[in-house]
Amino acid sequence: MDIFGKAVKFGDNVNTDVIIPGKYLELIDPEELGKHALEGLDPKFTQKAKDGVILIGGKNFGCGSSREQAATALKSAGVRCVLAESFARIFYRNAINVGLPALECIGISKKADEGDMISVDLRSGTVENQTTGTTLKASPLPQFILSLLEEGGLIPHVRGLIGKR
Amino acid sequence: MEFTGSTFTNMSIDGRLTVCNMVVEAGAKAGIVPPDNKSMAYVRSRTKKPLKPIRSDNNATYEDTLEYDAAKLTPQVACSPSVDNVKSASELSDVKIDQVFIGSCTNGRIEDLRLAASVLKGREIHNGVRMIISPASQEVYQQCLKEGLFNTFMEAGAIVTNATCGPCLGGHMGLLAPGEVCISTSNRNFIGRMGSPQSAVYLANPATAAASGVVGHIINPNDLRRP
Numbered sequence: 001m002d003i004f005g006k007a008v009k010f011g012d013n014v015n016t017d018v019i020i021p022g023k024y025l026e027l028i029d030p031e032e033l034g035k036h037a038l039e040g041l042d043p044k045f046t047q048k049a050k051d052g053v054i055l056i057g058g059k060n061f062g063c064g065s066s067r068e069q070a071a072t073a074l075k076s077a078g079v080r081c082v083l084a085e086s087f088a089r090i091f092y093r094n095a096i097n098v099g100l101p102a103l104e105c106i107g108i109s110k111k112a113d114e115g116d117m118i119s120v121d122l123r124s125g126t127v128e129n130q131t132t133g134t135t136l137k138a139s140p141l142p143q144f145i146l147s148l149l150e151e152g153g154l155i156p157h158v159r160g161l162i163g164k165r
Numbered sequence: 166m167e168f169t170g171s172t173f174t175n176m177s178i179d180g181r182l183t184v185c186n187m188v189v190e191a192g193a194k195a196g197i198v199p200p201d202n203k204s205m206a207y208v209r210s211r212t213k214k215p216l217k218p219i220r221s222d223n224n225a226t227y228e229d230t231l232e233y234d235a236a237k238l239t240p241q242v243a244c245s246p247s248v249d250n251v252k253s254a255s256e257l258s259d260v261k262i263d264q265v266f267i268g269s270c271t272n273g274r275i276e277d278l279r280l281a282a283s284v285l286k287g288r289e290i291h292n293g294v295r296m297i298i299s300p301a302s303q304e305v306y307q308q309c310l311k312e313g314l315f316n317t318f319m320e321a322g323a324i325v326t327n328a329t330c331g332p333c334l335g336g337h338m339g340l341l342a343p344g345e346v347c348i349s350t351s352n353r354n355f356i357g358r359m360g361s362p363q364s365a366v367y368l369a370n371p372a373t374a375a376a377s378g379v380v381g382h383i384i385n386p387n388d389l390r391r392p
Contacts, residue, residue: 013247017355022334040362060192064353065334088192 062091
């Protein structure tokens with residue numbers, strides 16, 4: 001499972017209130033949520049992300065409110081994968097559950113700049129910055145999470161299980 | 166995160182719930198106060214199911230142990246825009262406020278509202294400041310009615326709402342305009358949390374929030390003049 005995209009970069013402690021502010025939580029259409037992703041931090045984010053990007057974060061990415069719309073909004077906006085120094089645990093689980101790959105990748109905030117072309121091999125955890133030619137090792141995802149992501153997240157996964165019975 | 170010591174054995178369930186609510190902001194999975202008679206009485210009043218309290222093992226290992234002398238702590242405020250940007254309320258008297266929000270899952274229980282009422286009794290909210298008070302549940306709402314707390318709040322000039330999350334997350338009511346400042350008893354103060362990304366939120370306990378509403382700037386409630 002290889003993922004490619006240009007890097008869009010943010011700092012430490014990106015919280016779910018800035019990823020998708022409370023005023024948008026009444027939206028239920030993922031596409032509509034995606035239009036407002038991270039607009040408070042970078043009004044141009046959705047424009048940058050629409051063709052598919054790798055989101056680079058610092059420490060404690062996704063802290064704050066447990067709203068799952070944060071992960072949904074990023075995914076709908078065009079984020080193919082989030083790489084961060086560390087994640088807030090609730091966001092991390094939400095991301096996987098909505099089918100957005102999230103990998104802890106120590107050193108990434110120093111080794112990637114905005115606009116760099118990044119490739120991620122989810123199976124091995126190998127992260128390559130093709131612009132600079134550097135390679136980093138992220139924590140790889142276990143098999144059951146990889147298959148959950150392949151299916152598109154927790155809901156399609158459970159639908160599949162129920163269907164099989 | 167586990168909390169022990171005389172501060173916590175003496176603390177009410179309402180107070181323990183406030184502390185355990187906030188640990189998630191520090192990245193904890195759960196906040197734990199070892200179960201005692203108070204916690205058992207609380208749980209038994211809510212369920213008839215048999216239950217067995219679980220305590221940490223005597224030989225449990227902890228990543229870190231921090232000790233504080235709570236008697237030496239003065240009211241603390243988490244300054245905009247992060248929950249760990251903490252200063253003592255006394256240092257923040259130059260922070261003028263436009264709005265006070267008292268409520269939420271963090272500080273909207275009956276003890277919190279009694280505390281706010283004890284500060285607001287016989288006082289009036291500062292000119293130009295709006296104060297929104299939201300009980301955290303229907304149960305708390307009814308108890309406030311019985312105790313007459315709503316009269317106290319309304320005589321002080323506050324708005325009492327239905328039980329709701331409301332302003333805490335900028336959901337509805339009390340949305341902050343650009344440049345506005347709110348002191349809130351809720352749990353998060355990130356950029357744009359309660360409205361405009363150009364507004365600011367300070368987090369405090371109900372007494373500090375209520376007292377700040379009276380003087381129009383952040384204040385240690387112990388420094389409030391007699392009404």
